Amino acid sequence: MTFGIRLMTFSLALLLLLHPALPTQANNRNSSIAEALADRLPAEQADLQDFxxxxQGRPAWQQPEAVTGFFAALSTVENDGLNAADYRSADLMSTHRQLQAAAGTLEDRVRFELRLSRVLMTVLHHLQRGKVDPQSVDPTWEMPVTIAPLNLPAISQAVDAQRFEQAFAMARPEAAPYQRLRAGLAQYRQLERQGGWPRLPERQHSLRPGDVHKDVALLRKRMLITGELAITDADEPASQTAASSPPETYEYDEHLVDAVRRFQQHHLLEEDGIVGRQTRAAMNVPVTERINQIRVNLERARWTLHGEAEDFVLVDIAGYRISYFRPNGEIWRSRIVVGQPYRRTPSLRSMITHLTINPAWTVPPTIYSEDMLPRIRRDISYLERQNISVLSFSGQWLDPYSVDWWNPGGIMLRQDPGPTNALGQVVLRFPNNHSVYLHDTPSQGLFSRQQRAFSSGCIRVQGVLDLAQMLLEDTGTPAHVDSLIAAGETRNIHLKRPVPVILHYWTVHPGVDGELVFRPDVYQHDASLLKALDRPLAPGK
Structure with a gap:
């Protein structure tokens, strides 16, 4: 028996001496359980020992009301998108009843005590850092889940007070997006209990503002259910003025058009008020699927929403947005273009260390072989138009007309700095294993699209020059982006203080207005995560 364990047993004995009013039988039983726990704990996991x-070695689950209260609280993890059945409360309750009825041996009580504490620690860890290992569903995951230790003394006090939901709250992320996702999950589960929403019939033609059509009544009901359309007198059925004219609710009026635009904004669709194929498909996603979409994003939030720095850059891959949380409390936001589904932008956490001004671009092997080589074979003048040089691996310049482009051998392509350079005028660099970075682009037109998965993995940033200048100023780096660009030289400017950057994939996230925004799962990550989230825990977990 270690000194620490003996000390816990001594502490319990002292506590019992100081409370002589406690029933002697219960005192003796708890003392015996504490001694048995002290013998058993060295073989248990560190978190259980720490608990x-x-x-001070006191048992936690010898009062029947504590056990039943804990079982009742386990159901509340459903509000976090977890499955209460994972923690086998029914089986544990049955064991508890047997112990109560037959008293049970000391070994039975110690085994039950430890089993219930293991469940408590499992629930706390799931709420704090997620049930699923991110790398098990995304082999390219490059973001350590770094979380502060649980406040076990405070959690122990909450257990003694039978405030189990308070203990759970100490574990889950405090970040506002997580709380908003939880609220959204409750809202959509309430909609599920009410029967969800009607499905709009598939039509060949789009429903446009001003149209009069029988589908408008269903559309109006659909927008009312999810809150995009406020209830007004116009939502009540109107009487027909003539047998040949449809009721007023069949007219796709401006109030309903505004509601559809709000829906489109909350589903990352073109905000044109036209109910076309994509908008209709988004409206017809069942409420159960939306619930599961929120659940998997709550799990992603548990992986990442802990202990952010005072200032950091957040790249929202599926939302095609970037946010810079500045030290002065301001938030700078802009649009981004991310990797295509077959060249995905990875999830990672790193530090922006330096900027490259007027960068040259060495074409990556995949882009060279899959994209550029076919173009060069069709028209060798493509190289000159794009300001691309042909180099040997040793860096020697080669005449492009001397290369057999059907069997080019060991060469590489480098695009010189200039207005057509794929990286634009500025690159923000951060260490990672995927060779991705934030950069400028000459293809500004893509930022006007609502869905913007067009790159080869790197992130193109609208207004990146503004972001670069803010990073320089906020880190005390004496440089001016516009002057450096005008000088025309390729230069690396190291920040005096690295700035954290997070690249993450969310298919649901609170929008600027606080409402949940549902994004297309362009990388098809949700299904594998949902399957892992719903996979039952192995016995003993």
């Missing part, structure tokens, strides 16, 4: 150390 009982925070309790």
């Amino acid at each position: 009982y150390a925070a309790r």
Whole structure:
């Protein structure tokens, strides 16, 4: 028996001496359980040892009301998108009843005590850092899940007070997006209990503002259910003035058009008020699928929403947005273009260390072989138009007309700095294993699209020159982006203080207005995560 365990047993004995009013039989039983726990704990996991150390070795589950209260609280994890059935409360409750009825041996009580504490620690860890290992569903994951230790003394006090939901709250992320996702999950589960929403019939033609059509009544009901359309007198059925004219609710009026635009804004669709194929498909997604979409994003939030720095750059891949949280409290936001589905932008956490001004671009092997080589074979003048040089691997310049482009051998392509350079005028660099970075682009027109997965993995940023200048100023780096660009030289400017950057994939996230925004799962990540989230825990977990 270690000194620490003996000390816990001594502490419990002292506690019992100081409370002589406690029933002697219960005192003796708890003392015996504490001694048995002290013998068993060295073989248990560190978190369980730490929990009982925070309790000075006292058992936690010898009062029947504590056990039943904990079982009742387990159901509340459904509000976090977890499955209460994972924690086998029914089986544990059955064991508890047997112990109550037959008293049970000391070994039975110790085994039950430890089993219930293991469940508590499992729930807390799931709420704090997620149930699923990110790398098990995304082999390219490059973002360590770094989380502060649980406040076990405070959690122990909450257990003694039977405030189990308070203990759970100490574990889950405090970040506002997580709380908003939880609220959204409750809202959509309420919609599910009410029967969800009607499905709009598939039509060959789009429903446009001003149209009069029988589908408008269903559309109006659909927008009312999810809150895009406020209830007004116009939502009540109107009487027909003539047998040949449709009721007023069949007219696709401006109020309903505005509601559809709000729906489109909350589903990353073109905000044109036209109910076409994509908008209709988004409206027809069942409420159950939306619930599961929120659940998997709550899990992603548990992986990432902990302990952010005072200032950091957040790249929202599926939302095609970037946010810079500045030290002065301001938030700079802009649009981005991310990787195509077959050249995905990875999820990672790193530090922006330096900027490259007027960059040259060495064409990556995949882009060279799959994209550029076919173009060069069709028209060798493509190289000159794009200001691309042909080099040997040793860096020697080669005459492009001397290369056999059907069997080019060991060469590489480099695009010189200039207005047509694929990286534009500025690159923001951060260490990672995927060779991705934030950069400018000459293809500004793509930023006007609502869905913007067009790159080869790197992130193109609208207004990146503004972002670069803010990073320089906020880190105390004496440089001016416009002057450096005008000088025409390729230069690396190292920030005096690296700035954290997070690249993450969310298919649901609170929008600027606080409402949930549902994004297309362009990388098809949700299904594998949902399957892992719903996979039952192995026995003993």
